Amino acid sequence: MKRRTLLTVAASLAAVLGAAVPVHAADPLKVAFVYIGPVGDAGWTYAHEQGRLAMEKALAGKVKSTYVENVPEGADSERVIRKLAADGNKLIFTTSFGYMNATEKVAKAFPNVVFQHATGFKSGKNMGVYESRMYEGAYLLGVVAGKMTKSNTLGMVASFPVPEVIRNINAFTLGAQSVNPAIRMKVLWVNSWYDPAKERQAAETLIAQGADVLTQNTDSPATLQAAQEKGKYAFGWDSDMQRFAPKAHLTASTNHWGDFYTKTAQAVMAGTWKTGETRGGLQEGMVRMSPLNPVVPADAARLFEEKKAALASGKMRPFQGPLKDQSGAIKVPAGAELPLKDLLSMNWYVQGVEGKMPK
Known part of the structure; x- marks a missing residue:
């Protein structure tokens, strides 16, 4: 891992x-x-x-x-x-x-x-x-995904079930839910950081299951390329991947x-x-967002910029309460924020993420 x-x-x-x-x-x-x-x-x-x-x-x-x-x-x-x-x-x-x-x-x-x-x-x-x-960037990708989806089903090609990746899955889901409460989130694990063939296969499976906007916590552009071939949308991760799938690439969270x-x-x-x-993160410039694809509607672009500014200024945090897990149990009450130690050891899905987490 x-x-x-x-x-x-x-x-x-x-x-x-x-x-x-x-x-x-x-x-x-x-x-x-x-x-x-x-x-x-x-x-x-x-x-x-x-x-x-x-x-x-x-x-x-x-x-x-x-x-x-x-x-x-x-x-x-x-x-x-x-x-x-x-x-x-x-x-x-x-x-x-x-x-x-x-x-x-x-x-x-x-x-x-x-x-x-x-x-x-x-x-x-x-x-x-x-x-x-990076979960700040993942949250912003979710905001765009929540506005762009027509099926209300999103997909994540995930690497390993470590806290770093789980945080990104949850942040992406919360960002999407902030603009579209009907969102459902599907996750497929490929058990690799870099395996273009597995990443492509997972992306195609998610699309077959109804996901029309994809994200990833893997390292190749295969997810984006699969999305473009199927007429769907996706995001770059860690760097701007626009050149690999310009029609599908909505934006990227970059390190x-x-x-x-x-x-x-x-x-x-x-x-x-x-x-x-x-x-x-965004405030320090260690995380930056690449330009939005022109296909993103003006209202979605405006929301994206507003939330990016709020995150960068510290006025908003992705894991603020009220926050529930998959079962509906309150993990963070209203007015509170998930403590850093719990964020760094995150091993649970937020409400809206489907399926069980691998052991």
């Missing part, structure tokens, strides 16, 4: 949480990235690669970065992460949920290396956590990692990096 200040660059790398790191002042900081998929996947890994390139451009001559792509979660990831640390990389980003335990293990063995893990919940003295609040990668590298070089959790 898988799937969040600007600091002055010091002349030399001093200490990471009190431990001196012996890097010569003239040496560029060696930074490594571990990717779950290929850099050309057009989705999650592609977005991280764009972030790496942005960091290199911003810190030209001060950093030297590398990456390893298509690294499976599990034992293989530990081997890759350990080798990158042994090779002298002083900052390592591991970019998939399923790398969490391997990152934690290697971080303990290399206390003078800084590790940043994406989408997880474990941290340590030299291991931080980061992710984007932008460049600023975070740049600032983290600067902090490591300055000796000011500290462990912690970073979660950025």
Whole structure:
């Protein structure tokens, strides 16, 4: 399985949480990235690669970065992460949920290396956590879907039943319900972050079940392409996928990692990096929405922009009460908001999502 200040660059790398790191002042900081998929996947890994390139451009001559792509979660990831640390990389980003335990293990063995893990919940003295609040973008996709559907049936091609993905399913559903209470949400799990054939098959199945607007938490444009071939609508995910299916692509929720990668590298070089959790969304620019397809009606576009502004300003949150689960039980009362700890461990569907969650 898988799937969040600007600091002055010091002349030399001093200490990471009190431990001196012996890097010569003239040496560029060696930074490594571990990717779950290929850099050309057009989705999650592609977005991280764009972030790496942005960091290199911003810190030209001060950093030297590398990456390893298509690294499976599990034992293989530990081997890759350990080798990158042994090779002298002083900052390592591991970019998939399923790398969490391997990152934690290697971080303990290399206390003078800084590790940043994406989408997880474990941290340590030299291991931080980061992710984007992609559920904000998912909520906005749902707003558009709720206005565009004719069948009132939406579909999600989902990867793995981890909190990150469940949050996005629920946020998308809540966004759609905010403009169309009749919405029904269908979910098909493909048990992969990147498998175009499985993603396409799932998309076609959802369409056969009546879904006329699709979303995804997978990394290829196969869902969009299937939707376009069937005359339906869908959304890009992690990056703008408009070029793959221009008629079907309504908008995309995109991740932008460049600023975070740049600032983290600067902090490591300055000796000011500290462990912690970073979660950025619309307000911070880590999540951005791509342009709306002109087929989206003016009233739907206006609602989209209004809700985007409300989310970006913090005036609105996707998981505000009253909020019910599938059974109709109140999970969040009116006037309250789902606590962060419950959001990060979410393992239930909101009302309106059909089917059982995989164990």
